[in-house]
Amino acid sequence: MGIDLQLHNGRPYWPGRRSKRKATLIRQSHGHGEALSELIAGIPANTSGKLWTVDPYNDTTFNEQVAEAALREMPALLDRCTNDAQVEAARDLMAYLKDCATTPGSYLVFVGD
Template sequence: MGIELELHSARPARSSWSTSRATLLRGSYEHGDALDQALSTLDPRGSGRLRQVDPYGDTLFGEQEAEAALREIPDLLERCVYESQAAAVRDLAALLTACANTPGSYLWFIGD
């Protein structure tokens, strides 16, 4: 399963699946394992927003975190060994961009 992504127009309600669907703008569910593999190449002791993503739990980025994380995408793309990982990172970049450009939005990283 890996890490799935959901872009929400407002802070998603984690307590109820049906309630969180009300704010859902876009989801990415096809790159979960590849995204997990790509993010696992980052040093967890280093700086940066993407290092904060919990592969086993949920992580939520607001507009400012998304904008900061976008600066990490070129380095993360260089670390990709497989095309599936690069595709996952490009999809992540698109969702981070959308989040950074959508006032009040959140990007939800849903771990295993």
């Protein structure tokens, strides 16, 4: 089980679906899926934050406002890290959240297994 990240410059669209819209994918990360999934799974449910809502088994989408709110949770998430792989996963997530929060109209998709 792992979580990949995708940053889109608009409402997510994947080519191949029947539509005249153009692809929106800016970049994606596959390198830290397992570690990111472990970190997200360790967040207590029903907290005041946004990251606990990420579903490791399905896709979860954050818009720029939700990404900005989730950035405030990153210090606590980094404190939860127990190994280097989790630290790298958290830093990767933080970079994606920052880029989403500062790119008008963007979306961050957590692609679950």
